[in-house]
Amino acid sequence: MAPTLPSSDQASDQDNWDNGRLARKRQLLIEIVLRNKLTALVVDGDTTCRVLEQLLLRSYGVQTQGVDNGRDAVALIASGVKFDLIIIDMILPVLNGLEATRQIRDMGVHCKMLGVTICSGESERQVFLAAGVDVFIEKPLDPEHLVPILRELDGQ
Amino acid sequence: MDVVNQLQRQFIDYSASLHREGFLDDQFTQLQKLQDDNSPDFVVEVASLFFEDCEKLINNMARALEQQQGVDFKQVDASVHQLKGSSSSIGAMRVKDVCIAFRSFCEAQNREGCLRCLQQVTHEYSLLKNKLQTLFRLQQQILAAGGSIPVVE
Numbered sequence: 001m002a003p004t005l006p007s008s009d010q011a012s013d014q015d016n017w018d019n020g021r022l023a024r025k026r027q028l029l030i031e032i033v034l035r036n037k038l039t040a041l042v043v044d045g046d047t048t049c050r051v052l053e054q055l056l057l058r059s060y061g062v063q064t065q066g067v068d069n070g071r072d073a074v075a076l077i078a079s080g081v082k083f084d085l086i087i088i089d090m091i092l093p094v095l096n097g098l099e100a101t102r103q104i105r106d107m108g109v110h111c112k113m114l115g116v117t118i119c120s121g122e123s124e125r126q127v128f129l130a131a132g133v134d135v136f137i138e139k140p141l142d143p144e145h146l147v148p149i150l151r152e153l154d155g156q
Numbered sequence: 157m158d159v160v161n162q163l164q165r166q167f168i169d170y171s172a173s174l175h176r177e178g179f180l181d182d183q184f185t186q187l188q189k190l191q192d193d194n195s196p197d198f199v200v201e202v203a204s205l206f207f208e209d210c211e212k213l214i215n216n217m218a219r220a221l222e223q224q225q226g227v228d229f230k231q232v233d234a235s236v237h238q239l240k241g242s243s244s245s246i247g248a249m250r251v252k253d254v255c256i257a258f259r260s261f262c263e264a265q266n267r268e269g270c271l272r273c274l275q276q277v278t279h280e281y282s283l284l285k286n287k288l289q290t291l292f293r294l295q296q297q298i299l300a301a302g303g304s305i306p307v308v309e
Contacts, residue, residue, distance in 0.1 A: 048206045048242035052187070055198070059190050091237060118241040140183050140245040 032147055034061050034154045040085040042066040043073040043100065044116075045093045053087055053116065053141050060150055070095030074103045083111055084153050087141065090117040090128055098131040105132035112153060116141045160303035167294045171308040174291065179284055184247030188307060196299075200292050206246045210281045213239045217274055221267065232270060233262035239277070250280045 040062050044050040047068070054064045062085070067073050070092040077083075086104070090097040101113060115133035117124070125136045137145050174180045191198045216235040220228055240255035254277045261269030295305055 046209065046238050046242045046245075048202065048209050049245045051202060051205060052245045055190060055195075055202075089241070091234070118237060118244065139241050140247075142183070142186065 032060065032151060032156075034150060035156070036154050038062045038084045038150065038153055039082070040064045040087060041073065041076065041081075041083045043068075043070065043086065043088040043092060043097070045069060045089065045091070049089070049139065056141060056143070056146065057085075057087075060146075062150065069093040070097060070100030073100050077104050077107060077109055085149070086111060086113045087116050088113060088133065090115060090119050090124065098127060101128070101131040101133055112149065114141075114149065160298060160301045163294060163298045163301060164303055164306050167291070167298060168306055168308055170291055170294060174287055175308075178249050178253075179287055181247045181249040183245065185308065187247065188305075191305075200295075202246060203288050203292070206242055206248070207281070207285055209242050210239065210251070214274070214278055214281065217270075217277075221270055221274060227265075227267055227270075229262045229265045229270075233259060236262060236273075248280075248284055251277060251284060254280055 038061075040057050042050050042053045042057070042064055044053060044066070045068050050066045050068060054066050057064045065076070065081075065083075067076060070088075071094040073086075073088065073092075074095065077086075088097050088101060092100065095103075097115065097117070101115070104113070112135075113133045114135045114137055115128040115131075116137045116139055117128070118139045119128075120138045128136050135145075135149065171180075175185075187199055187202065213235045217232050220231045220235070236255050236258045240252055240259070243249075243251040243255060254273055258270065258273035258277060261273055298305055
């Protein structure tokens with residue numbers, strides 16, 4: 001009898017035990033379907049990271065824009081463009097991520113902001129959260145961290 | 157069909173060896189899963205971007221470390237930091253690991269340690285570039301023979 005695939009977030013222990021491989025695969029690429037059109041801004045000075053993060057978001061159907069420095073990010077938000085989600089690195093050219101985050105928050109923008117950075121210390125985490133990001137994520141940005149946030153934004 | 161199977165097996169074996177030897181980690185596998193019919197060359201393109209970034213950053217580091225009258229370790233660290241970010245995003249584990257050590261030497265303002273790390277990172281980057289080029293070539297051959305790229309867990 002062929003095993004039936006469990007629904008995306010209710011794998012039984014039995015399934016995981018029998019299908020370690022399946023569980024591991026699901027760990028690596030979690031699939032969800034978004035009901036709403038979500039938009040995101042990715043702010044990262046590193047091309048590889050920015051491209052990858054945008055691609056990851058797009059693979060979930062999120063419409064994304066990317067900028068490579070803090071100043072352009074602030075300017076874009078100031079011009080009135082709205083996003084459901086902003087992903088921002090801590091270290092950025094021209095205007096750093098901490099300052100850019102503060103300025104964005106000071107504008108009264110309340111959207112979800114994820115601080116995604118290679119810095120992994122507790123003090124960095126505190127500082128970034130204090131600047132106004134909602135979640136601190138150590139690079140690389142992965143589905144395990146991203147999907148629950150997308151679900152929340154989608155009202156699932 | 158035999159040819160395709162053979163190539164696919166080669167691809168799987170080679171992929172597995174790259175993971176085993178620590179050149180690539182799970183992050184790379186995840187990227188491969190993001191590749192689909194809409195973006196068949198995505199992994200190759202992202203890898204090219206990464207190598208471009210690498211070269212630029214390595215050159216920045218080399219230039220900064222060459223300064224005879226006082227190395228700007230902050231500048232070196234900024235480049236290493238960026239390289240650490242992009243290498244971890246693409247799954248280039250060995251490059252990332254060198255960056256970790258590299259940052260400690262920057263913090264300690266140890267020029268010799270930094271230079272050693274620079275050599276290591278250059279070495280790891282070129283090793284990885286070669287290996288990925290081989291992997292991509294195998295990919296191309298599989299596609300040319302009418303097969304599909306197996307996903308390696």
